[in-house]
Amino acid sequence: MRLTVAGGGITGLTAVYLLAEARRSGQWQGEIDLVEPDSQLGGKIRTVHEDGFVVEGGPDALLSFKPEGVGLVRELGLGDELVAPCGRGVHLLKAGRLRRIPEDFLRLSPGRIWTLMTAPCLPLTGKLRAALEPLVPPRRSEADEAVGSFLRRRLGSAFAKQIGEPFMAGIHAGDPDRLSMQALYPTYAEMERRHGSLTKGMVATQRRSSSGAAPFVTLDRGLGSLVERLESRLDGVNVLRGRAVSGVAVTTVGGSRRYAVRIDDGASIVADRVIVAAPAAAAAPWLDEIASEAAGLLRRLTFRSTGVVTLALDRSSVAQPLDTNGFLVPSSERYPLSACTWTSSKWPGRAPASAVLVRAFIGGANGDDLLDADDDVVVARTVDALRPVLGLAGFPRRVWVHRWPDAMPQYAVGHLDWVAALDRALTAHPGIVLAGSSYRGVGIPDCVRQAKEAVTRILSSGNGPGPTADAPKPGEQLVTTQA
Structure with a gap:
């Protein structure tokens, strides 16, 4: 059997690792291919080590309550390297000033009445409305709901606008009134159904x-x-970096149906099973020939562009005490940044003692204007935006700019129905499995879980006796046919 994984982000890379481990343990025998258009594997995970700084150009954390991410780390022998954040809490930028957000608020709960009433980030009317959350009757309908609608209904407009929306939409770079509650935050929807309120559910x-x-x-x-570590465990895997999939076709070899995975240089790989671990927009044209309905559905998913500007600053040049993990920005602020993480306060060992490291987020729901500018303009406007907030004097020691065009899938209301429709559209092709951040969760643990599910499905669909007479034997040339 030959298995091809299209896409070398964290989903595809994990899938290939799991396939290699299954082969090593004797669960199946065959060839594994990984095709990735970039020269680097890992997708948006980009860590830079320079001059004593540890810079994350993409995600910087794993959610602990989703066990798949931490579980993979431990499985790979990296458990001793796990570190917890050293910072706590977050601020809200309001009227140009930083105001501390109570930690209960970040769990979408009004919390203790004293904490709520003394919070500086909400007006009195907003506090009183949020305090009534336990008395708000639960929604009867089980249909999907927009994140913004859910927040306003449960906690009131002020809490939703000032706390909930910056927190939730900042993660997904989208409009809360379009994002799906059931797809992105099913835990909170379940709290309401089971306990009648978020407050009771949190308790x-x-x-x-x-x-x-x-x-x-x-x-x-x-x-x-x-x-x-994942890359180091890919012994015997045919890894094609800098080469992209251009299409998938059905072919017949030795009387059995297989897939010809076309590569952009004109070559093809003949595979028995294909894991498509790429964003929906990239995967859509691959399936035009064999599954046009699925391809059409894939084109419906929209994406938002984002960027990360990381600044290394002299500690003495920052007047603001960096005593939390950073700050969130409500859309009402008309501020060029959507959020800012104080990395050296959030995580240990991220900067030399004489410096601080901050990550500013651009694009997303706050608009893409800054993303279209040159790096010099992006950095200048980011520094200008941070000066009054941080009390910043002077200029950064170092700057790193990471841009992620069309990187954040927008799980619109009804997203789970869209995923179900995709599954139905691919029933004629059980040998093709979609996995990754476009489908059933956007975080690293979600992607790891989807990789595991894809591998389980692929291997349970029939191991076969190994490579067929017409298939390449281990060690033979990777490219087996020419387009």
Whole structure:
């Protein structure tokens, strides 16, 4: 059997690792291919080590309550490198000033009445409305709902606009009134159904979970260590870097149906099974020939562009105490940044003692104008935006700019129905499996889970006796046919 994985981000890379481990343990025998258009594997995980700084150009953490990410880290022998955040809390930028957000608010709960009433980030009317959350009757309909609608209904407009929307939409770079509650935050929707309110649901959750574990973790040398370790475990895998899939066709070899995975240089790989671990927009044209309905559905998913500007600053040049993990920005602020993480306060060992490291986020729901500018303009406007907020004097020591065009899939209301329709459209092709951030979760743990599910499905669909007489034997040339 020959298995081809199209896409070498964290989903595809994990899938290939799992396939290689299954082959090593004797669960199946055959060839494994990984095709990735970039020269680097790992997708948006980009860790840079320079001058004592640890810079994350993409994600910087794993959610602890989703066990697949941390589980993979431990499976790879990196458990001792897991570190918890050293910072706590977050600020809100309001009227140009930073105001501390109570930690209960970040769990979408008004929390204790004293905490709520003394919070500086909400007006009195907003506090009073949020305090009524336990009395708001639960929604009867089980249909999907927009994130913004859910927040306003449960907690009121002020809490939704000032706290909930910057927190949720900042993660997904989208419009809360278009994003799907069931696809992105099913836990909160379930709290309402089961307990009648978020406040009661949070109390019940805290009673069940008394471990005190950090909600998110990272690796001592950055998440790039995860990619490096996965790459080191790909013995015997045919890895094609810098080459992209251009299409998939059905072919017949030795009387059995197989897939010809076309490469952009005109060559093809003949595979028995294909895991498509690429964004929906990239995967759509690959399936035009064999599954036009699925291709059409894939084209419906929209994406938002984002960027990360990381600044290394002299500690003495920053007047603002960096005593939380950073700050969020409501859309009402008309501020060029959507959020800012104080990396050296959030994680240990990210900067030399004489410096601080901050990550500013651009694009997303706050608009893409800044993303279209040259790096010099992006950096200048980012520094100008941070000067009054951080009390910043002077200029950064170092700057790193990472741009992610069309990187954030927008899970619109009805997203789960869209995924179900995709599954139905591919029933005629059980040998093709879609996995990745476009489908069933956007975070690293979600992608790892989808990789595991894809591999389980592929291997359970029939191992076969190994390579057929017409298939390439281990060690033979990778490219088997020419287009």
